[in-house]
Amino acid sequence: MRSDSILAIPSKDKRGAGAPVPSVLLALGAERVDAELGGGLKGDGLHEFYAARGEDGISALGFALGVAARRQAQDGRPLLWLRLSKGPAARALPYGPGLAELGLSPRQLTLLLLPDGKALLRAGLDAVRSGAPGVVLLDMQGPCPLLDLTASRRLALAAEETGTMVLLARGGARPAPSAAHSRWEVAAAPSPAREGNMPDAPAFALTLLRHRGGRDGLACTLAWDRDGGLFCDAQGREDGQAPASRPFHPVAANDWREAG
Amino acid sequence: MMMPLASAPLHMALFLPWLPSERALLAQAVAPDVPFALIEKQRGALRLVAVDRRAARLGLTPGLPLADARARVPELVSLPHAPEADAALLGKVVRLCGDFTPMAAPDPPAGVLCDMTGCAHLFGGKEALRAEAARRVGALGLSVRVALAATGEAALALARFGGEDVRALPIEALAAGEDVRVALARAGFRTLGELMAQPSAPLAARFGAELVRLLARLAGEEGKPMTPHRPPDPVRAEMRFAEPVGRTGDVLDAIEALAGQAALLLARRGEGGRAFAVRLHRSDGHVARLTVETGAPTRDPALLLRLLRERIDSLADPLDPGFGYDSIDLVVPRADRLEERQQGLTQEADPAERDMAALLDRLAVRHGAGAILRLAGEDSHVPERAGHLAPYRAETPFDPPPPQAGEPPTRPLLLLDPPQQVEVLASVPDGPPRLFRWRDRAWRIVRQEGPERIAPEWWRRADGHDGNPGLSRDYYRAEADSGHRFWLFRHGLYERETSDPRWYVHGLFA
CATH class of the missing domain: 3.30.1490.100 (DNA polymerase, Y-family, little finger domain)
Known part of the structure; x- marks a missing residue:
């Protein structure tokens, strides 16, 4: 005789088809920042990471990858990284040993190189809708007019439906109105001081430009702690000194909040 | 007057004497100018299974323990024996022989047998056929010996041991058991001709009926049906x-x-x-x-x-x-x-993995399989070999060494391909960088670590052993005052390898 309780085991496959999965918050690890965020980033949400300046694209990408690594630890599904195969992005390629040293498992990562923004958005949406990857990282350098409010709303809705986290790393682009759950501006920050005056863990100067249903305007410096798999507050170690490359756009920040 | 009903039987045998070693060379698993051997663990010891020409010339033979071989030839390179890969390459040769006859079959480990009865004239006679077969297999990069004889056994024996006459072959050419061959040698037989001259009844009585049958086949008196290799229909x-x-x-x-x-x-x-x-x-x-x-x-x-x-x-x-x-x-x-x-009741092993495979298939149909990549890498110190991108369908498990706890990343997130040359100011020519220009901007370095010296892989260069090993690289992890982190290297050791070393940016850290 079959037991009802066995048949009632919920299957992961049904994700997306059945009832919406309740949202999970993804804490970044730094207590002060998580408290400001009301617990963390929305696990099945769309989050945007804008490079503060042209050369900060790598920082936006690095921060997004840190978030992706935390999400993978929470969720276990693989990471799909979509990147442009033409333009400046083609000259710098993701490097497995370096990614492993950030705490990402190369086996759990698939890279999709696409010729233009249109293909990238389409493939990204397909991936998010399928629900197979736990994190979809859209890594776009340069402006992409196709990524408008409608496109981002589609991504956000699909993300909620399948419980997928969608991360948008943007370099060389101005923040535009979108349906993102959070929007960050990321700049490189000096790494925490270390003996021997050598560079240490990745550090990011962050400004929260928008947080749906929460406070924005948060500014902090976080460092990525690979061994703990979390972000930690780097400001304490910096003696409260603000990083040199810190951009600040108080007026613009207000504009963007209304736009979203 | 009687006409022959069928043409005389004719078999062609191909023997690939260096198949395992040439397979390794073709796969570029080893440099072409060092002696190497393929090894396998047998009876508790690593033994040579096959050697290449260079090692054979140095007196190494299959069956020798690796330790003994190393004692004789210290520079011997060893590779694992891969019988499946050899069989796959042999299968390629068999398919190639399908051009000559539909009746081609592998004769493991390193032979191919083709029934050429009634086909030889299509290729201009026996000699032209033999030359053509040798040429086509040679084009694969394999050495081959081709022999033609009435029966398959005779052709195979001639291909393996060389010569034109089966009677002149040593008794090792007999496909009989080791004990029979030893017994024959003790009885004073050295060539097959001597055996064939003996009356068969006493031979059968002393060494078994199988020996007589083998001899008859070698002499071309009795044929053995062969099972041709046929690829299954799709x-x-x-x-x-x-x-x-x-x-x-x-x-x-x-x-x-x-x-x-x-x-x-x-x-x-x-x-x-x-x-x-x-x-x-x-x-x-x-x-x-x-x-x-x-x-x-x-x-x-x-x-x-x-x-x-x-x-x-x-x-x-x-x-x-x-x-x-x-x-x-x-x-x-x-x-x-x-x-x-x-x-x-239980789901299949890993539904997440299966879902991902289905998604990637769909994406591959739309965007092309070449767009989907996986991280791969080799066991190498040279950064661009240690990590690269591979097609996602290739089975390349990649497990980089686990990072050292408490240490910052030593390898960058993005690798520039190719490295970009930069102008660098350093306090001394072989010292760490202080300032460099890249992307129309000067970057002042406030923190750095290095050098991590990576020697060139001279064995991959054609003249690497000959005083031209390539340039070493001195890598530095550098952090600019703006907080950006770079992976820079100096190409060539100052004064030892070059008088004017160039600098390159090779990677970007997060």
Whole structure:
């Protein structure tokens, strides 16, 4: 005789088809920042990471990858990284040993190189809708007019439906109105001081430009702690000194909040 | 007057004396100018299974323990023996022999036998055939010895041991057991000719009837039937219509039915398709082809239909049914083993992995399989070899060494390909960098660590052993005052390798 309780085991496959999965918050690890965020980033949400300046694209990408690594630890599904195969992005390629040293498992990562923004958005949406990857990282350098409010709303809705986290790393682009759950501006920050005056863990100067249903305007410096798999507050170690490359756009920040 | 009913039997044998070592060379697993051996653990010790020409010239032979071989030739390079890869290469030679005759079969480990009865004249006679076979196999990069004889055994023996006359061959050429050969040697026999001259009855009484049969086959008196190698027919399903079919929905229904038939055929073979080709034959003779490939073997009609729909959607020039399709067929050109799985209460091993494979297949159909990549790498110190991107279908498990706890990343997130040359100011020519110009900007370095010296892989260079090993690289992790982190290297050691070393940016850290 079959037991009802066995048949009632919920299957992961049904994700997306059945009832919406309740949202999970993804804490970044730094207590002060998580408290400001009301617990963390929305696990099945769309989050945007804008490079503060042209050369900060790598920082936006690095921060997004840190978030992706935390999400993978929470969720276990693989990471799909979509990147442009033409333009400046083609000259710098993701490097497995370096990614492993950030705490990402190369086996759990698939890279999709696409010729233009249109293909990238389409493939990204397909991936998010399928629900197979736990994190979809859209890594776009340069402006992409196709990524408008409608496109981002589609991504956000699909993300909620399948419980997928969608991360948008943007370099060389101005923040535009979108349906993102959070929007960050990321700049490189000096790494925490270390003996021997050598560079240490990745550090990011962050400004929260928008947080749906929460406070924005948060500014902090976080460092990525690979061994703990979390972000930690780097400001304490910096003696409260603000990083040199810190951009600040108080007026613009207000504009963007209304736009979203 | 009697005419011969059939032409005289003729067999061609190919023997690849250096198959394992040449396979390793072709795969570029080893430098072409060092002696090497393929090794395997036998009876508790690593022993040589095959050696290359250079090692053979140095007196190394298969069967020798690796330790003894190293004692004799310290620079000996050892590689693991890969019998499957050798068999695969031998299979390639067998398929190539299919050009000469339909009756070709492998004779493991390193021989191929072809029944050429009645075919030799097509290639201009025996000598021309032998030259042609040697030329074609030689074009694969393999050394080969070709021999022709009436029976297969004789041809194989001649190919292995050389010569023109079976009678002159040593008794090692006899495919009999080791004990029989030892007994024959003790009895004073040295060549097959001496054996053949003996009356067969006493030979059979003393060494067994098998020996007499072997001798008869070698002498060309008795033939042995051979089983030719035949590639299995691809799975194929076809549907013909009394009236041409034009509506896309009908066409897809027909394809679904064909996929169901193909799935049954595949299931019977225990295989799953890796590629599917659908041909739509239009009534005016035009044939439209739709092909899809999958990352994992499958015989799921629903999945196949989804992929085909995707393919039809992404066609640059849409399907034009014209007056309709007369017939549709589905071929599975490539299939792999796929075991039947138990359907039950528990889900299959890893639904997440399966979902991901299905998604990647769909993305591959639309964007091309080349767009999907996985991180791969080799066991090398040279950064661009230690990590690179590989097609996602390639089975390249990649496990970089686990990072050292408490240490910051020593390898960058993005690797510039190729490295970009920069102008660097350093306090001394072989010292750490202080300032560099890159992307029209000066970057002042406030923190750095290095150098991490990476020597060139001289053995990969043609003249690497000859005083031209390439330049060493001194890598520095550098952090600019703006907080950006770079991976810089100086190409060449100052004054030892070059007087004017150049600097490059090779990677960007997060």
